[in-house]
Amino acid sequence: MGIFSKFKSGLKRGSAVLQGAFERVGVRGSLNQEDLFEIEEAFYACDFGPETTEEVLEEIKISFRDQKKADDGGLVNTARTVLSKILSGSEGMLDHSNDPSPQVICLVGVNGSGKTTTCAKLGHQLSLSGKSVMIGACDTFRAAATEQLKEWANRLALDLVSGHHGSDAAAVAFDAYSSALAKQTDYLLLDTAGRLHVKDNLMDELSKLKRVIQKREPAAPQHSWLVVDGSTGTNGLLQAKVFHQKFGLNGVVVTKLDGTSKGGVIVSIYRELGLPIFYLGLGEQPDDLQPFSVENYLDSLFPAYLSSINA
Numbered sequence: 001m002g003i004f005s006k007f008k009s010g011l012k013r014g015s016a017v018l019q020g021a022f023e024r025v026g027v028r029g030s031l032n033q034e035d036l037f038e039i040e041e042a043f044y045a046c047d048f049g050p051e052t053t054e055e056v057l058e059e060i061k062i063s064f065r066d067q068k069k070a071d072d073g074g075l076v077n078t079a080r081t082v083l084s085k086i087l088s089g090s091e092g093m094l095d096h097s098n099d100p101s102p103q104v105i106c107l108v109g110v111n112g113s114g115k116t117t118t119c120a121k122l123g124h125q126l127s128l129s130g131k132s133v134m135i136g137a138c139d140t141f142r143a144a145a146t147e148q149l150k151e152w153a154n155r156l157a158l159d160l161v162s163g164h165h166g167s168d169a170a171a172v173a174f175d176a177y178s179s180a181l182a183k184q185t186d187y188l189l190l191d192t193a194g195r196l197h198v199k200d201n202l203m204d205e206l207s208k209l210k211r212v213i214q215k216r217e218p219a220a221p222q223h224s225w226l227v228v229d230g231s232t233g234t235n236g237l238l239q240a241k242v243f244h245q246k247f248g249l250n251g252v253v254v255t256k257l258d259g260t261s262k263g264g265v266i267v268s269i270y271r272e273l274g275l276p277i278f279y280l281g282l283g284e285q286p287d288d289l290q291p292f293s294v295e296n297y298l299d300s301l302f303p304a305y306l307s308s309i310n311a
């Protein structure tokens with residue numbers, strides 16, 4: 001499946017809801033209060049959040065006032081333009097030319113958000129693009145995390161450094177960094193623990209991990225990404241503030257967009273955090289992690305209207 005097909009398939013629930021609302025308006029050719037309510041409901045149902053929904057409705061009203069007819073393709077174009085403006089600057093991009101190596105990417109987030117899986121998928125992606133990758137299994141707290149990552153690493157032929165269950169996560173990170181440095185690996189990906197985010201001991205553990213790596217390389221970790229479960233809507237975003245405060249984040253990965261998520265959460269997350277989104281998790285297979293692209297995202301939300309957009 002190509003990249004766009006994955007986006008499209010992952011975001012099909014949201015696109016069905018939006019398309020349904022716009023089509024009904026288009027068939028009637030009118031735009032009364034009830035129609036606006038229908039569009040509003042659709043945007044809410046897709047987790048775009050109140051501000052974005054409000055902005056979309058305002059622009060739709062203005063465009064209808066100017067054009068005097070409710071053509072659904074035109075309204076979708078208006079909605080797209082609003083979303084695209086909100087998402088401006090949201091595409092994170094790894095700069096492969098960066099020195100020094102290894103570039104360290106540290107994945108943080110609550111339990112179950114998809115850190116371990118993302119770590120493996122990202123390692124796979126980077127190695128497919130010709131980069132050498134080392135994985136540091138620093139989630140020494142969750143018994144299965146290291147095993148899970150070892151299995152992935154075996155399957156995908158990725159180098160991995162791990163420790164014993166319950167061992168010091170910072171020590172694993174340090175060993176992994178040393179090994180990546182010695183092997184001149186391009187990227188070091190660190191999976192971290194995610195138990196209760198408000199627990200200070202996790203935050204202390206993460207701070208220590210960072211300090212220990214910075215002793216070797218003050219610029220590391222070059223990337224500290226929050227992994228967010230996109231199927232939980234924006235509920236989980238309070239956690240982000242805690243991680244941001246304690247760890248300093250500079251990117252986001254949104255996972256599980258292939259599940260129950262209706263996709264608008266991407267816009268809410270970007271609005272809330274203002275951090276670039278690097279990747280989307282669109283399934284459980286190694287190639288189901290895709291670089292975030294605003295264009296692919298919007299095309300996938302409104303696939304039925306691509307011809308009117310490109311016209």
Ligand code: GDP
Pocket residue numbers: 109110111112113114115116117118145194227255256257258259280281282283284288
């Ligand atoms: P962690 O606790 O943050 O390390 O989370 P895991 O990586 O162990 O993921 C928790 C569960 O979510 C696992 O069953 C993963 O297979 C699943 N998962 C992670 N990312 C995705 C995704 O993008 N799509 C789907 N459908 N499942 C995912």
